[in-house]
Amino acid sequence: MARRVKPEKSSAGLDARKAAILEAVVREHIDTAQPVGSSAVATHGELAVSSATVRSEMVALERDGYLSQPHTSAGRVPTDKGYRYFVDHLQGGAVGPVTQQQIGDFFRTVRGEVEDVLSQTSTLLSRLTSYTSVVVGAAQSFASVLSAQLVNLDARHQLLVTVFADGSVTKHGVYLDHDVTPSAVAEASRQINALLIGTTVESRVQVPSGSEDVATLVRESVSVLHDQRPTREGEQVYIGGSSRVAEAFDGVETVRQVLTILEQELLVVSLIQDMIDQGVSVAIGSEHGFEPLASCAVVVAPLTVDGHPSGAVGLLGPTRMKYGEAMAAARAVSQELTRYLEGDPRV
Amino acid sequence: MARRVKPEKSSAGLDARKAAILEAVVREHIDTAQPVGSSAVATHGELAVSSATVRSEMVALERDGYLSQPHTSAGRVPTDKGYRYFVDHLQGGAVGPVTQQQIGDFFRTVRGEVEDVLSQTSTLLSRLTSYTSVVVGAAQSFASVLSAQLVNLDARHQLLVTVFADGSVTKHGVYLDHDVTPSAVAEASRQINALLIGTTVESRVQVPSGSEDVATLVRESVSVLHDQRPTREGEQVYIGGSSRVAEAFDGVETVRQVLTILEQELLVVSLIQDMIDQGVSVAIGSEHGFEPLASCAVVVAPLTVDGHPSGAVGLLGPTRMKYGEAMAAARAVSQELTRYLEGDPRV
DNA sequence: GCCTGGCACTCGGTAGAATCGAGTGCCAAC
């Protein structure tokens, strides 16, 4: 058997006509949610060939895994591989002027704590794209302590309020089984502040021994701060427009599955984090290896504040989502959000 | 025409047999989600009457608005009024021992900031009941300031961290258009603390005039704290198990509508707040006057910490929800959560 | 050798007819 290699097939690319047909099928299917027939491609598209030609090309595209047929005598539907090719060859356009304007307006007028801004950003992104949006804000666990203060709630209950260099604030209850005097709390607060400033939650510090109230308070405070579970505290997830899930899929069961996934924030974070780590911006269907999201596509854009990776914005839609628009919107929002966060460090 | 009044009809109550039949219909319908026929009631129920008798009673119940027929020759379905009667005559049982155990375990082991506890409580309640749950935590806007501190993020950016008597903490960015020295910040922090301690966000305080850095910082800080939007900051909403919405209704469109409502937190808060204010614990169908939730029922239980109303826990399900279980679970969780919050004031 | 028009074939979707049966309303008899 001759080892002759047909250039169009062995190379990753498709020949121009196949590519054009694939693109037409994808575009049409995204638009109509219906299988696309050869004649639709022949008339609608720009290629000047007959439907018979399109048909034979489609056979090849199907053999190579870019298209599939729901059943004989139906049109073709893109496979995940087909979408992948489409996305890879999409020259990333920018977002429309109206959308850009809306994004600009939003960040010009939004105010409040970072958490609120992230949450509202998620809603914005969802509104702009009509897909479900996810914003992940990663607090740097290596951020050092700027201030730690023990506040007296009542004689037995104190609140440890810690401010970190990245602007995040945590609070932890510190309880004793007997009353302490305000002056003991004030003294403990001074010591804690001195002890913790400049450290991170990962660094170990020398705590005083002894059983008098001040020492106990200091020990308790330090331990409660260091025992915070790293995952939950480190990342916040904001999901916007979960009702869009019900628009994207028509089976109630699929909707339920996707919503169930979205409820598990750790899952969502790790999925998006994986994508960011691998430098991927779009995951289609089962590319992320997540069974229940097999009919979904995820688009992400990283957030980098002052050079540090610090979260991401993402969109979740059906595999037949409008990739161009979604990617443009995610990019635009991530850029503006980054600028906002940098100009305005973790309000 | 004789003005004779039949006692059973004019009084609010139904005669015993009608009540029994109504109850049987409601129970059966909640169980099966199907219209209930007369024979099912006659056999299944405890009443020793024939289906023909049940039928004629059902005609009366339908005339009085407790039941309705999807179409001739189908069984009967309870109306909102029918559910209302059922709920009003439900003697509130307690939660099962297993559930009680789970709730107890949860509050015995849960740790962290209040916000996290409330969020996890919402998930718990949803898991226990398989309905979507809502937890509203109301921070007292009348809570006085325990401590206010200005922390130096960098030369132009300061963070105002305020601790309130109810244990809540807020942070606000304070920015100037020029650099300030750390000692100015420290001095401003001292003044702000002295100025604000004991006040509430509603009380007006006398701020220093003058253009030097310290006075400006103090003015800015006080104003940024007072300008916080009262609604958004005052109440936090935690929604658990939104995927349950997809289980409760079978039309994708209904699911979408309900999810859309749940996304509008202010709406949810005001709905629940209204119910609490009016001392209602169950709202069925259109009782709350909310079009898109016409096919839903809402169960709430108030939270009162140290005698002050401070939020609520709620459940949202279909009108054919298991009222007994839902109410018992909401009550049990609200009690335990109340105890937790009191014993452990706003960690 | 590639493209094209023609053609037989496939198969899901829709419409209509027939059927089934759960459930009703009514009535005469007890």
Added chain:
DNA sequence: GTTGGCACTCGATTCTACCGAGTGCCAGGC
């Protein structure tokens, strides 16, 4: 007042026929 009996209704289900979009294949043309 209750009950068994009975005719009737009407949604749901099944079956059939049919339509048509779309295919695969092939012979003829450029």
